[in-house]
Each structure stands twice: as structure tokens, then as C-alpha cells.
Amino acid sequence: MKTRDQEYRELFMAEALEYYDSMSRHLSELERNPNAGPALNELFRLMHNLKANARAMGFADLGEVAHHLETLFGLIRDQERTFSGALIKVVFAGVDALGNMIRAVGADQALPDATALLDNLDRLVRGEEPILEEAEEAESEEESGKKMELSDLVYIQVKKLDNLLNLVGELVIDRDRIMTLAQEIGNPALLATAQHLFRISDDLQYSVMDARLVGVGVLLNKFPRVVRDVASAEDKEVELILSGQDVQIDRNILQIITDALLHLVRNAVSHGLETTAQRAAAGKPTVGHLTLSALTERDDVLIQVRDDGRGIDTEAVRRKAIERGLTTAAAALDEQAVWALLFEPGFSMASKVTDISGRGVGLDVVKMALDSLGGQLRVESQLGQGTTFTLVLPTSIAVKGALLVEVEERPYAIPLMHTDTVLALQPEQISVVGGMLVTHVQGQAVPLVPLQLLLHDEGDELLPFADKADMTGAQQVLVVNYNNRRLGLLVDRFIRQQNIVIKPLSKPLDTIDLFGGVTLLGSGQVCLVLDVPALTRLFLTKRP
Amino acid sequence: MLGHSLNLTFPNSMNKRILIVDDSFYMRTMLKNMLTDAGYEVVGEAANGAQAVEMAASTSPDLITLDVILPDNTGLDVLKSLRQIQPSAKVVMCSAVGQEVIVTEAIENGALAYIVKPFSEEKVLEIVGAALQNDASEQAA
Numbered sequence: 001m002k003t004r005d006q007e008y009r010e011l012f013m014a015e016a017l018e019y020y021d022s023m024s025r026h027l028s029e030l031e032r033n034p035n036a037g038p039a040l041n042e043l044f045r046l047m048h049n050l051k052a053n054a055r056a057m058g059f060a061d062l063g064e065v066a067h068h069l070e071t072l073f074g075l076i077r078d079q080e081r082t083f084s085g086a087l088i089k090v091v092f093a094g095v096d097a098l099g100n101m102i103r104a105v106g107a108d109q110a111l112p113d114a115t116a117l118l119d120n121l122d123r124l125v126r127g128e129e130p131i132l133e134e135a136e137e138a139e140s141e142e143e144s145g146k147k148m149e150l151s152d153l154v155y156i157q158v159k160k161l162d163n164l165l166n167l168v169g170e171l172v173i174d175r176d177r178i179m180t181l182a183q184e185i186g187n188p189a190l191l192a193t194a195q196h197l198f199r200i201s202d203d204l205q206y207s208v209m210d211a212r213l214v215g216v217g218v219l220l221n222k223f224p225r226v227v228r229d230v231a232s233a234e235d236k237e238v239e240l241i242l243s244g245q246d247v248q249i250d251r252n253i254l255q256i257i258t259d260a261l262l263h264l265v266r267n268a269v270s271h272g273l274e275t276t277a278q279r280a281a282a283g284k285p286t287v288g289h290l291t292l293s294a295l296t297e298r299d300d301v302l303i304q305v306r307d308d309g310r311g312i313d314t315e316a317v318r319r320k321a322i323e324r325g326l327t328t329a330a331a332a333l334d335e336q337a338v339w340a341l342l343f344e345p346g347f348s349m350a351s352k353v354t355d356i357s358g359r360g361v362g363l364d365v366v367k368m369a370l371d372s373l374g375g376q377l378r379v380e381s382q383l384g385q386g387t388t389f390t391l392v393l394p395t396s397i398a399v400k401g402a403l404l405v406e407v408e409e410r411p412y413a414i415p416l417m418h419t420d421t422v423l424a425l426q427p428e429q430i431s432v433v434g435g436m437l438v439t440h441v442q443g444q445a446v447p448l449v450p451l452q453l454l455l456h457d458e459g460d461e462l463l464p465f466a467d468k469a470d471m472t473g474a475q476q477v478l479v480v481n482y483n484n485r486r487l488g489l490l491v492d493r494f495i496r497q498q499n500i501v502i503k504p505l506s507k508p509l510d511t512i513d514l515f516g517g518v519t520l521l522g523s524g525q526v527c528l529v530l531d532v533p534a535l536t537r538l539f540l541t542k543r544p
Numbered sequence: 545m546l547g548h549s550l551n552l553t554f555p556n557s558m559n560k561r562i563l564i565v566d567d568s569f570y571m572r573t574m575l576k577n578m579l580t581d582a583g584y585e586v587v588g589e590a591a592n593g594a595q596a597v598e599m600a601a602s603t604s605p606d607l608i609t610l611d612v613i614l615p616d617n618t619g620l621d622v623l624k625s626l627r628q629i630q631p632s633a634k635v636v637m638c639s640a641v642g643q644e645v646i647v648t649e650a651i652e653n654g655a656l657a658y659i660v661k662p663f664s665e666e667k668v669l670e671i672v673g674a675a676l677q678n679d680a681s682e683q684a685a
Contacts, residue, residue, distance in 0.1 A: 011569060045614075049567060052662060
């Protein structure tokens with residue numbers, strides 16, 4: 001959980017402690033050699049920086065002490081004062097006081113009073129003798145002798161965390177393998193050790209994943225400025241509401257969706273929201289509202305961009321889709337299916353259309369970013385009321401929940417993100433419509449296709465006409481969902497659900513887009529991870 | 545394309561490249577956040593004079609924010625080097641109060657403006673925007 005203010009505070013603390021350590025070091029050097037030029041320059045610079053940073057953070061007293069010491073070191077450097085006598089005592093007391101103040105900031109406590117010290121520093125700057133109080137001085141010396149602290153924070157490059165996560169991925173694969181072997185061998189001691197290894201590597205995996213999490217706020221907090229600029233360029237009044245900044249997500253996922261989110265937000269302001277005059281004419285509040293929110297839903301993170309603008313004109317999109325020959329069935333599509341067309345590359349790249357209430361510009365790009373993460377993009381809209389885009393994102397990049405299925409004695413993994421439901425259908429629940437197998441799920445017609453047909457597909461020929469004559473017994477169906485389209489995949493059997501670590505396919509296999517990667521099962525078997533968007537697209541182009 | 549074409553403009557900030565020179569990581573981070581939020585591209589962050597000169601040559605920034613007090617050189621020496629190797633880059637000095645003498649000298653040596661620490665986001669953007677727009681104007685906060 002890190003807001004920008006917290007981030008600044010942590011940076012400030014880390015640097016302030018570093019400055020304090022350097023100050024102490026340079027002071028000792030100065031004590032040995034009162035004319036050490038570099039040490040004086042450094043002390044001056046460190047005080048100067050601490051002053052500026054403390055003031056920026058709003059720690060006025062801390063800034064004040066640093067400012068006085070900066071002035072004093074400036075005078076010593078310019079040889080208007082000498083580092084000797086009572087001045088040394090006050091300077092040491094001053095640096096100790098800075099240390100105490102910095103620690104108080106770190107502990108969220110009130111800063112210790114520095115009036116007497118500031119008084120003495122003032123006197124020294126003016127060239128007067130300071131007033132030293134023996135008792136107080138002794139106490140502060142004793143106290144500073146006890147405290148020696150390193151910063152609680154370590155800054156680390158993301159690529160080091162990436163590397164760590166990759167190694168954990170390898171470890172998890174071997175762990176699963178060892179677990180299976182132990183079960184096969186059946187030695188109780190081996191089994192107990194394997195189980196312990198299982199738990200530890202699980203903890204390790206989650207710790208590494210946890211270290212990569214950042215608050216969504218680090219991205220959301222960048223938007224007030226973006227919205228302000230787009231709104232003023234478009235001459236619109238927009239109130240931006242942010243929520244869920246503390247929701248945690250993998251830093252790299254946030255990085256990948258940055259452009260997509262920027263796109264959606266800009267689009268919402270320039271096209272989703274109406275001008276002040278248009279809103280007034282429609283009887284809506286003149287200020288448009290844009291909400292950017294993040295929330296956690298089960299293992300996913302949902303980021304929503306909601307506007308109360310003009311909404312999507314479904315009929316106009318439908319007309320356009322038919323006109324462009326994108327789908328002949330557009331007339332029969334429901335709202336959701338029509339909106340899904342907005343994400344089709346062929347659609348949004350289409351030539352100029354100006355009569356549609358401004359959605360769809362480059363939405364396919366947003367969709368692609370989500371696909372690459374195994375995420376989902378949803379849209380909800382009501383004409384005249386507004387539009388909501390929802391980005392469904394995995395919390396972590398590395399580990400995904402998946403359903404393992406078997407086809408022709410081979411296992412395949414299908415990410416849970418895209419699975420809708422699992423069905424066992426009797427042949428009479430399946431009908432043949434236009435050469436396609438179809439069943440009804442919750443009143444909606446869902447096409448079915450044997451997964452093996454898609455896997456074996458080659459060349460440009462369409463899939464063969466479906467025939468259910470030789471279907472006997474219950475048919476195992478996995479209903480997948482992509483871009484509001486449901487498709488039932490017929491499989492031989494369901495194996496189980498498990499978390500998998502997906503590894504990218506190596507060359508030359510990486511060009512086969514039906515597979516999103518590969519994972520190793522505990523049995524040592526290689527298991528291909530199916531890419532549901534690609535499967536759906538293949539089915540759409542190849543259906544008879 | 546469906547709908548109106550996306551016509552988004554960040555006045556002044558689009559494509560402007562900025563190099564930040566400050567020895568405090570905290571200050572650099574704050575400045576970087578303010579500038580990138582406003583649509584500027586921060587092409588580099590230098591923590592000392594040598595880095596600043598090297599990065600100015602390799603990144604050709606449109607504007608450089610330069611801290612007055614740096615570990616290896618004074619900001620003034622760095623300013624002179626920067627003016628030589630990257631004369632087209634506009635330089636805005638950054639300084640906490642108390643360094644007015646150096647700042648005045650910096651303006652005389654070609655810096656366009658100065659930002660006083662602690663700074664507000666509005667002030668930074670105002671000064672940087674003005675410096676980028678107008679070569680001749682000498683801004684002061």
C-alpha cells in the first residue's frame with residue numbers, strides 16, 4: 001500500500017538518514033582537520049539538501065536547524081568562523097538534534113524542541129558566544145551514542161525481482177515433480193520432506209510475488225493532470241473521482257496497462273463525455289463525472305473507467321458492423337455482442353465514421369494489451385447515461401489458475417480467467433444448426449466444437465459439418481468466454497484445477513498462436529497452455 | 545476509425561525532453577513525477593556535474609533543471625559546461641533560499657529562470673513551460 005505521499009516520505013527518510021550518516025563522518029574528519037575543504041563543502045551541501053527536502057515535506061523545524069547549520073558551515077568555509085571551541089560543541093549538538101528529528105519523523109512522532117539549539121546557532125552566526133548547558137549536553141551525547149540505525153528500506157531494480165520470480169517459477173516446477181515422485185516411491189520420510197518443500201516454496205513464491213506488488217494508486221494518481229489537460233483542451237468540465245488506490249497489483253502488469261488506461265481515460269473525456277452545452281441541453285449536470293476505480297475480485301484486480309456521458313449508440317454500431325460486412329448476424333446480436341465488436345481490429349481501424357457517439361478509437365489496442373496479460377476487457381453502456389470499461393487483470397504475472405483438460409491422451413491447460421463453466425451434456429441437449437453443434441446455456445445459444453478439431457486445424461479449409469450421429473454418453477464441455485463470446489469446447493475429460501507457472505514457448509514454436517505457453521506438470525509431462533482469444537478467433541474464421 | 549479521431553494535446557509539454565540535475569534522489573523523484581504527470585519526457589536524471597554533462601550530450605534535452613549546489617562542481621561550473629556542449633537546451637536553476645548570489649550569476653551565464661525550493665507543482669510547470677516557450681524571457685519565482 002503506497003500512495004505517492006508515502007513514497008515521498010520513504011524516499012525522504014532514506015535520504016535523510018544517509019545524509020545524517022555522512023554528516024557525522026565529515027564532522028569527525030573536521031575535528032581532526034579543522035580546515036578540510038572537501039569535508040566543509042560536503043557538510044554545506046548535505047545541510048542544504050536536508051533543508052530543501054525537509055521544507056518540501058513540511059518539516060519546518062528540521063529545515064530550520066539544517067538551514068542554520070548550512071549558514072554556519074558556509075561561514076566556516078569562507079573562513080569567517082573557525083571550527084573550534086564552543087562552536088564545535090554546538091555543531092555536534094546540532095547534528096545530533098537533526099538525527100533525533102529524522103528518527104522522530106520516521107517513527108511518526110512529534111519533533112523534539114530545538115529552540116535552545118536554534119538560539120545558539122543564531123548566536124554563532126552573529127558572531128556571539130553560545131550559551132552551553134552542561135547537563136543537557138551530556139544527555140544528548142549519551143543518547144546519540146546508543147543509536148545507530150540503517151534505513152529500513154532497500155531500493156531494488158525491477159529486473160532483479162523479475163529474475164527472482166523466474167527462478168521461483170523453475171523451483172515450483174521441480175517441486176511439483178518431486179512431489180509426484182515422492183508419491184510414486186511411497187517412502188514416508190521422503191513424502192514428508194517433499195510436503196515441507198511444497199509449503200516452503202509456496203511461501204517463497206507468494207513472498208516474491210508480494211515484493212512485486214505496488215498500489216494501483218501509483219498509476220491512478222497520474223490521471224488528475226491528464227484529465228485536466230484533455231478536458232481543458234476539449235473545453236469540458238470534468239470531475240475525476242479516484243478510488244481503490246491501495247489495491248495491490250504486480251508492478252509489471254501496471255506497466256503494461258498504462259497506455260491502455262491512458263487511452264481509455266482520454267477517450268472517455270474527449271468522446272464519452274459531452275460538452276457543457278450538450279449536457280445542459282440533455283438536462284444533465286454540466287460537470288461530467290469520470291470515475292477511475294480499482295477493486296479486488298477473487299484473485300483478479302478490476303480497474304474501471306466510468307463516465308456519465310453519452311453512452312454507446314448500440315444501433316449505430318450495429319448498422320456500421322453490417323455495413324462493413326463484419327458480421328452478417330449483427331442484426332441478431334444482443335447489446336453485449338454488439339459492443340464487443342468495438343474491440344475488433346477490423347472495426348476500429350475502419351474508415352471514418354463520425355456519426356457514432358465517439359467510441360472505438362483504437363480500442364483494439366487496449367484489447368491487445370489485456371490479451372497479452374491474459375486479462376479481460378468488458379464494457380457496459382447505457383445510451384445517454386454513460387459507459388463503463390472494466391479491465392480484469394490477474395494480480396500476478398507468473399502464476400495463473402488453470403483448468404487441465406485431456407484431449408487424445410494429452411493434457412492441456414486453459415487459464416481460469418477465460419473459463420465460464422463446465423458442463424456434462426447428453427446428446428439430446430445438443431442440436432445441429434447450420435452445420436454447427438449448439439447447446440443452450442442459461443437461455444443463450446452457445447456453439448460447441450471438439451477441441452481436437454481446432455488443434456488439428458491446418459490450411460484454409462473450413463471446419464467439417466458437425467454430426468452428432470456417433471455421439472454417445474455424456475459429452476464433457478468447457479465453456480470459454482472471450483470478448484463477450486462464449487464457445488463450448490468438447491474435451492475427453494477434465495483432469496483438475498491447479499495453479500500453473502506459464503513459460504513462453506521457445507522458437508520456432510512461439511509463432512503458434514493457439515498456445516499461450518507451456519507448463520510442466522508434476523508428472524514431468526509437458527502441458528501446452530491454450531490461448532482462448534486465439535482459439536475463439538480461429539473458430540470464428542473456420543466455422544462452417 | 546470509429547468515432548472522432550483522437551485529438552489530444554498537451555500544450556507545450558508534448559514531446560519536450562527534460563534532463564533533471566539534482567544530487568537529492570528525493571528531489572529528483574518529485575521533480576520527475578511533476579514533469580511526467582504534465583506530459584513531459586524526462587530523458588535523464590543526473591546526480592552530479594559530470595553525469596549532467598555526459599547526459600546532456602547523449603540525450604540532447606530541450607530543457608535542463610539544474611541544482612545550484614552539486615557534489616563535484618558548483619552548479620555554476622556545470623551551467624557553463626552545459627551552455628557550451630548543448631547551447632540549444634534551456635536551463636532552469638533549482639535552489640533553496642540562501643543561494644541568491646549564485647542564482648543571479650547563473651542568470652547572467654545563460655540560465656533562463658530559477659525555481660526556489662520547496663516548490664509547488666504549479667510553480668514548476670509554470671516556470672518550465674515559460675522557459676520552453678520563450679528563449680528571451682527571464683523568469684523568476
